[in-house]
Amino acid sequence: MEDEEEASEEPTREERRLSCGEAALVGGLEERRRTGRFLTVHKRRRRRLVTRALHEHSALLDDLHHGNVQCVLERVWQWPFNAFTLDTATGGRSLPVLCVHLFHWYGLMDHFSLDVVRIWKFFTLVEEGYHSTNPYHNAIHATDVTQAMHCFLQEQKIREHLTPAEVMCALIAAVTHDLDHPGVNQPFLIATSNHLAALYQNTSVLENHHWRSAIGCLLESHLAEQVSALRPDLEKQISSLILATDITRQQEFLTRFKKYLDDGNLNMEDKEDRHFILQIALKCADISNPCRPWEVSKKWSQKVCEEFFRQGDYERQLNLPVTPICDRQSISVPKIQAGFFKFVVAPLFEEWHRFLDTSLSKSMMKYLRENQARWEAEVVEETKTDISEETEELPEVIEEKLPKRRHSVPLSQRFGAPGTSHRRESLPEQRRRLTLGPILQFQEDEEISILSSPSLRSSDSNSDEKPVSAENLLPDVSIASITSSGNVQRLMLAPPRLTRQQTFPPVQPYVRARYMSTTAEILQGSISSSSGSSTDIEPKPLIREKENVDPDSVFKTQKTIIKPQFPQLVCKQRRGSAPVSLTPSEALPARSARRGSVPADPTSIHRQSRRCSLTCRNLRHLQPDWIEYTV
Numbered sequence: 239m240e241d242e243e244e245a246s247e248e249p250t251r252e253e254r255r256l257s258c259g260e261a262a263l264v265g266g267l268e269e270r271r272r273t274g275r276f277l278t279v280h281k282r283r284r285r286r287l288v289t290r291a292l293h294e295h296s297a298l299l300d301d302l303h304h305g306n307v308q309c310v311l312e313r314v315w316q317w318p319f320n321a322f323t324l325d326t327a328t329g330g331r332s333l334p335v336l337c338v339h340l341f342h343w344y345g346l347m348d349h350f351s352l353d354v355v356r357i358w359k360f361f362t363l364v365e366e367g368y369h370s371t372n373p374y375h376n377a378i379h380a381t382d383v384t385q386a387m388h389c390f391l392q393e394q395k396i397r398e399h400l401t402p403a404e405v406m407c408a409l410i411a412a413v414t415h416d417l418d419h420p421g422v423n424q425p426f427l428i429a430t431s432n433h434l435a436a437l438y439q440n441t442s443v444l445e446n447h448h449w450r451s452a453i454g455c456l457l458e459s460h461l462a463e464q465v466s467a468l469r470p471d472l473e474k475q476i477s478s479l480i481l482a483t484d485i486t487r488q489q490e491f492l493t494r495f496k497k498y499l500d501d502g503n504l505n506m507e508d509k510e511d512r513h514f515i516l517q518i519a520l521k522c523a524d525i526s527n528p529c530r531p532w533e534v535s536k537k538w539s540q541k542v543c544e545e546f547f548r549q550g551d552y553e554r555q556l557n558l559p560v561t562p563i564c565d566r567q568s569i570s571v572p573k574i575q576a577g578f579f580k581f582v583v584a585p586l587f588e589e590w591h592r593f594l595d596t597s598l599s600k601s602m603m604k605y606l607r608e609n610q611a612r613w614e615a616e617v618v619e620e621t622k623t624d625i626s627e628e629t630e631e632l633p634e635v636i637e638e639k640l641p642k643r644r645h646s647v648p649l650s651q652r653f654g655a656p657g658t659s660h661r662r663e664s665l666p667e668q669r670r671r672l673t674l675g676p677i678l679q680f681q682e683d684e685e686i687s688i689l690s691s692p693s694l695r696s697s698d699s700n701s702d703e704k705p706v707s708a709e710n711l712l713p714d715v716s717i718a719s720i721t722s723s724g725n726v727q728r729l730m731l732a733p734p735r736l737t738r739q740q741t742f743p744p745v746q747p748y749v750r751a752r753y754m755s756t757t758a759e760i761l762q763g764s765i766s767s768s769s770g771s772s773t774d775i776e777p778k779p780l781i782r783e784k785e786n787v788d789p790d791s792v793f794k795t796q797k798t799i800i801k802p803q804f805p806q807l808v809c810k811q812r813r814g815s816a817p818v819s820l821t822p823s824e825a826l827p828a829r830s831a832r833r834g835s836v837p838a839d840p841t842s843i844h845r846q847s848r849r850c851s852l853t854c855r856n857l858r859h860l861q862p863d864w865i866e867y868t869v
């Protein structure tokens with residue numbers, strides 16, 4: 239036996255042909271094989287014991303975990319749905335569990351003869367494409383929006399007219415509508431010279447990226463092959479639905495929707511009108527969290543604000559003007575919510591209710607009003623506290639302070655650690671205009687003004703700062719999302735404790751390949767722009783691709799464009815929106831690179847293991863020059 243083991247340590251012919259990374263992998267497998275016998279014994283013993291236990295106590299045969307999931311899924315058509323509960327019941331896999339369930343429920347598998355394995359693969363890829371470290375834009379948000387969409391699809395006015403293809407598009411668009419969201423908004427990507435902003439010419443940057451990523455998943459899961467006849471229409475519809483979720487286009491859609499309702503000329507027999515209603519449905523689903531029961535709604539509110547505040551923290555650290563809605567030091571969660579509910583959600587849902595006029599729409603409006611009243615009451619409470627704080631101060635001090643910004647926390651705490659929530663009031667003149675959301679600005683006269691300008695607004699506190707550009711953010715920044723190699727070089731020369739922010743794309747090459755192959759398809763012109771929408775910008779080609787793009791060719795082509803800058807160092811980086819600390823001493827060899835948002839932690843082990851085969855397959859592509867580009 240010893241001889242056998244010694245012999246097995248000799249490199250085989252196959253091993254000799256392997257690259258370094260692959261050899262390490264095979265080595266790992268060999269390691270397992272050697273210890274495998276031991277493990278097998280363990281497994282056998284355990285299995286016997288479990289079987290015996292089940293036999294003796296038949297009640298244990300009931301799969302509790304499965305039972306919980308079934309219980310939640312049975313209520314999936316009800317509006318007071320809690321995506322967090324489903325996520326807990328499914329062990330963090332709410333997205334594929336819900337979607338596969340819905341595909342079954344709608345009979346889409348049978349209708350389109352879809353392979354269940356490919357369906358699972360597709361939804362697993364989608365799930366993995368969401369950044370679990372985003373407080374809000376993660377897979378649970380996708381689950382929540384998909385469930386809302388499912389509720390809307392059940393409404394008679396909609397249901398009786400939809401074709402199976404339209405149902406499938408609506409569900410896919412809902413679940414992929416924020417795919418690979420970096421947790422920061424478009425102006426941030428523009429201000430930090432993210433390559434996505436350049437690729438999509440600063441227009442619907444995220445939404446263009448989301449739908450292309452969705453098509454990437456369809457291709458990689460080989461689901462696209464199964465619906466090849468439908469594919470052009472499918473892609474067109476999915477892209478157009480996702481592009482409609484660009485919140486800066488809210489007014490455009492609302493005006494059109496109102497006109498349809500006023501004129502009464504919506505014809506659900508007409509394909510274009512049905513598509514428009516699906517666009518509105520997805521928009522409503524996307525911002526439907528204020529219409530959920532208070533406990534669920536409040537949780538979403540806190541999560542979305544946490545994500546805004548994180549962005550504000552990044553902006554502060556980058557010396558960028560802090561987007562007012564993202565400034566934890568000057569705006570509170572209740573204020574953000576009260577404004578968002580009143581100026582964004584209510585106007586859309588009022589029209590949606592006018593269109594549906596059912597018990598569902600009544601119920602949503604009821605929750606919306608109740609929740610809105612709660613947030614407004616909290617704002618009043620806050621104001622009272624602020625006033626009482628103010629009156630405690632000496633009159634002359636108040637007088638002195640009046641024309642200035644008022645801070646409820648000492649200025650020294652301005653650069654407090656992310657996560658600490660300090661609220662303070664703005665200048666009196668700033669109070670007149672409540673600026674909400676990184677995108678929308680609400681004025682006191684209750685009009686919404688859409689900030690379509692991609693450039694960041696200047697803030698008074700930063701007006702003296704040097705102009706915003708990636709160049710002058712360096713090397714004194716602690717977070718960067720910089721794609722130019724010159725900047726990257728400068729970053730690397732900066733003091734050792736650098737933290738960098740990755741917004742896109744993930745380090746893991748197979749995911750990169752997926753997105754790149756989507757881009758490649760687009761460049762071939764196989765995906766036409768959606769419904770003539772002006773926001774669906776054809777991307778400037780990053781690379782010229784051959785007809786059938788395989789990951790290898792993508793990486794090779796990419797390499798010809800991007801010059802190596804800092805070998806090895808970024809391998810520790812994982813994908814995500816949260817800053818990832820990185821010091822040269824922490825850098826790992828290339829084979830240690832993992833995909834994700836935060837440094838590896840034990841809780842992510844099960845997810846990692848699911849990805850393992852894909853990671854291994856592409857390990858040889860982890861060339862430092864390519865990885866560096868992805869940061």
Ligand SMILES: Nc1ncnc2c1ncn2[C@@H]1O[C@@H]2COP(=O)(O)O[C@H]2[C@H]1O
Binds near residue numbers: 416485527538542578
């Ligand atoms: N409860 C909320 N409060 C404030 N903003 C929200 C809330 N829910 C959704 N949003 C914003 O509305 C946007 C809709 O599109 P996204 O999901 O991309 O990003 C969302 C957030 O920026």
Ligand SMILES: [Zn+2]
Binds near residue numbers: 524
């Ligand atoms: Zn969304």
